[in-house]
Amino acid sequence: MHSVKRLWLTKDKHAYEQWSFLMDKANLNKNEELDYTIGIYRNETLVATGSYYRNILKCLVVCKDVQSENLLTEIVQHLINRLREEGIDHYFLYTKPQNAGIFRSLGFQTIIETIDILFMEQGVPNFQSYLSQLKEAKKEGSGCGLVMNANPFTKGHQYLVEAASKQSTQVYVFVLSEDRSEFSSEDRLEMVRQGVAHLSNVTVLKTNDYLISSATFPSYFLKDDAVENVAKIQAKLDAQLFKEKIAPVLDIKTRYVGEEPYSRVTNLYNQSMKEVFGTDLELVILPRVSVHGEIISATKVREALRMHDDKRLIDYLPLTTYNYLKKKKKL
Structure with missing residues (x-):
């Protein structure tokens, strides 16, 4: 018994x-x-x-x-x-x-x-439901993809999308749906939408549970506390899911990411994508944007918000994000 x-x-x-x-x-x-x-x-x-x-x-x-x-x-x-x-x-x-x-x-x-x-x-709803949503959102022509948490959406994020927009017919920006960040998924999605509204070939999409989530890549949310070999296995799973299942639905040929000088796990994720994508999917790594010699990051923005440092916020944030946070009384 x-x-x-x-x-x-x-x-x-x-x-x-x-x-x-x-x-x-x-x-x-x-x-x-x-x-x-x-x-x-x-x-x-x-x-x-x-x-x-x-x-x-x-x-x-x-x-x-x-x-x-x-x-x-x-x-x-x-x-x-x-x-x-x-x-x-x-x-x-x-x-x-x-x-x-x-x-x-x-x-x-x-x-x-x-x-x-x-x-x-x-x-x-399951993965097939999600792929159906992507099919409905698809625009004519091949394109590129970007995945971001946008916690919050900075000038660095905006630069990445604008660079991709100049070089691609269609741009699909995936905003992480999981609520494990300082800003809610709804707020982050809206900040991205407002921040790219001036780009006619950009479509903003949710990730649901299928890209960089607790399901596909839990170590991403643990950041530098993550066990490196575990993080690498999870990163490869996430990258393979994007390459084999998501990119073909939207005819994505290229993935854009920013350089990652700060987070070991995010840098490891970039390396894993390079390995998994091989020659099937191009990975473009762009240098991070700097202001007054300082690299812009969402972490620094959150720090500036806590310190009520309005000058740094104006330097780091697009006007759309700044006004959105002001309206939401986050400043």
């Missing part, structure tokens, strides 16, 4: 030790962000575990000697039921490619697969 229990990893030292042992055996990262974890015990021994963070199922492990007992199905079903109780009907899953058959039998569909990771989902 076995029993299912919730694991309180930060409060129960013994439970954490057993969970940690299972994670090590499965060669999984113990520093993942987790909201909820369960375990299956045989007598007093933890033999299986699973967790979720937001709507992402992760850290799923079953001991080899009990893998014939269908415990993985029990764990996944428990986690899905719990998410449904919270009103969440769409969820993601990271697993190893060799587990594809198991999860397909549980109703999961593949979004993208790399050598290291299989990224799957279940529920709606």
